[in-house]
Amino acid sequence: MKKVKKAIIPAAGLGTRFLPATKAMPKEMLPIVDRPTIEYIVEEAIQSGIEEIIIVTGKGKRAIEDHFDRNFELEDNLAKKGKHDLLAKINQSSQVEIHYIRQKEPKGLGHAVWCARKFIGDEPFAVLLGDDIVQSEVPCTKQLIEQYEQTQSSVIGVQTVSDEETNRYGIIDPSGKEDRLYQVNQFVEKPALGTAPSNLAIMGRYVLSPEIFQFLEKQETGAGGEIQLTDAIQKLNELENVYAYDFEGIRYDVGExxxxxxxxxxxxxxxxxxxxxxxxxxxxxxxxxxxxxx
Incomplete structure (x- = not known):
């Protein structure tokens, strides 16, 4: 069985919820205290054993590439001043290979993942969304990778939300449960209020088999007129088992x-x-x- 060593981080969104701040700055670069949000996501991937990351960007996202690039002048300055803690912090992302590809049109999350298909090839991979930061003893993505290795099947991260929030997320219809792992009848993208099959919502962390690309390839639109990753996951679920895992940790929504x-x-x-x-x-x-x- 191939190990999960690659990850996709979609970062092509327009960030309209944070305008006017995001008119000139990618929302992924908005700082939580002293670190941009996307750095927390990259750090989780590294701590989960990911060796290569591809960030799917769009127009006006060059600051993301600059942030993860080496800055030899700055590094030399910090070294000479003995600021080794800061030097270690800015070089943390050097532990992983980071690649970039542009999503030329805003066609949705499913399309963003599809854009990275050649990078992934025929390997299983993780997807980490930048709107969700998870604090946990065991990194969230690592939890999912461990479940993937046990089940040899795709695993989607979920947590419980209130009835009033179910229309904001992809929701699972569970058919069975063992500990924190759910078998799933159906994955539903943003069901109308009062129609959700459960309160278990997809929370921006996925480990997927490469077979997902055969469904994303069809470019079928779903909720909001976009190509939805949840719809492709449901089709994959009809072909092979896709599980949901109620991961441990505190999830922070930094997308609003x-x-x-x-x-x-x-x-x-x-x-x-x-x-x-x-x-x-x-x-x-x-x-x-x-x-x-x-």
Whole structure:
């Protein structure tokens, strides 16, 4: 059985939820404290044993390539000043080979994954979406890879959401469960409210067999008039078993404003360097608001 050594990170979205900030800056480069969101995704891939990554970009995304490129002048400056911790941080991504390809038209997530088909070839691969950061003892993608190695089948990461949120996600219709692993009758993309078969939502982490490309190749449109990865997964599920895994960890939604703000606050509070100061600052701000509203 071939090992999962390659990953796709789709990063071609327009980032309209964060306009006007994303007019000139890719949303994947918006910082959570002092690191761009996409760096958290790349780090998870590295910690999961991924050796090669392809980032699917679009127009105006050159900053992503620049970020993961070597900057010898900066590195030399940090080395001379003895700032070795910072030097190690900016070189962390050098542990993995990063490639790039452009999605020339915004045709949806399924199309973005299809754009990387030649890079993947006939190997199983992971997909990590940049809108989801997961904090866990065992990296989320590694959890899925372990399940793939046990089942020798594609595995999709899921977590429970409220009834009111089911129309925002791909939802699974489970048919059986063993521990945290679900057998799946059907994968449904963004069902209308009140029609979802469960509350188990697909959360931006996938380990897929290369057979998925035969369905993405057909370029069939689904919800929102886009080529949906969930639709191709459902067709793959009809050909071979595709499992869902309720992964362990806290998932942060950085694809919308409130989730991005919450993630920034929580990560700042957890920071060893200035977390306690942030907590005091928040207390001070809230106290001032309470005083002015009296």
């Amino acid at each position: 404003k409130l989730g991005f703000i919450r993630t920034t606050i929580e990560f700042a509070l957890e920071n060893e360097e200035f977390g306690p100061q942030v907590e005091e600052l928040l207390k001070e701000i809230l106290a001032k608001r309470s005083f002015t509203q009296v």
